[in-house]
Amino acid sequence: MAFVSPQGYQPAYNPAIPYRSPIYGGLRPGMSVYIQGSVPQRVNRFCVNFSCGQYDGTDIAFHFNPRFDGKNNVVFNTFQSGSWGNEEKRKDGFPFNKGVHFELVFMVNPGGYQVNVNGSHFYEYRHRIPLQRVECIHVDGDVNINSVTVVGGGGGGGPMMAPSFGAGGAMPLPGYPNMNLPVMGGPVYNPPVPYFGNIPGGVTPKRTFVVRGFIPQGGQRFHINFKTQSGDIALHFNVRINENAVVRNSKLRGSWGSEERGMKFNPFVPGQYFDISIRTGNGRYKVFVNGQDFCQYAHRFQGMQMITQLEIGGDVVLSLVQI
Incomplete structure (x- = not known):
């Protein structure tokens, strides 16, 4: 039986890229998305998107985009109604290196997304699209992913659901009907x-x-x-x-x-x-x-x-x- 996180989501280990996973019930304050991975030697750019749907062309509430183009910066943006908004960039303290492992934590706060990289605070991105519209995590580009975990989801009142790793719907996890694993506090x-x-x-x-x-x-x-x-x-x-x-x-x-x-x-x-x-x-x-x-x-x-x-x-x- 696969390990199930205490919050009700089954972590994805070594998923193929591009990777998409739905967030059941939508994103909420207090949730986090935890990603471990590494950057290949031959890299141009990669992205993590918090999307309003599971398919291309849907609105993207938060676009996190490290770019290895000689300038080495990270771009943050929102895609809404067919158009990109104004870019925000951080050029100093670029935290990603070719051939090196990294750790990303996206903390969902009422006012925005807090991004930590390798244990250090990196950026705050204020919400441009309401959180409840965010339904999917999408990772793409030149990146290797070891694990993706949603922390803080899986409320009570129904069967625990695991993200499907394709375009299909949710499936109840075997062995865990109508039950949450006991957890006393947040991470x-x-x-x-x-x-x-x-x-x-x-x-x-x-x-x-x-x-x-x-x-x-x-x-x-x-x-x-x-x-x-x-x-x-x-x-x-x-x-x-x-x-x-x-x-x-x-x-x-x-x-x-x-x-x-x-x-x-x-x-x-x-x-x-x-x-x-x-x-x-x-x-x-x-x-x-x-x-x-x-x-x-x-x-x-x-x-x-x-x-x-x-x-x-x-x-x-x-x-x-x-x-």
């Missing part, structure tokens, strides 16, 4: 490391935790710990670049247990972004990395609701944490 962007977060009410079954970030060049290891107030570590997820290993373990009553190291692949590479989703079940944790089923870890600490702390530390730059 935290670019938190400092070490990160300490409280888990209100403790860990419960069918709850998903999301950690996204970047391993800097020269990074050796980082960890994610699910802890209790008494200091027990129910799950220690430890990426060790220097050992080409990802270690899982528990520390109970002051003692570490036996390590688990088995894995089908190692997705953690310095200089690249990662996307970790940890879902808690009745008998085990299920860990997904970059959309792929990575491992499972059976509970060794049985009092799940006593696990009230999430701790992240080591050689890592965090871009998003969702508890």
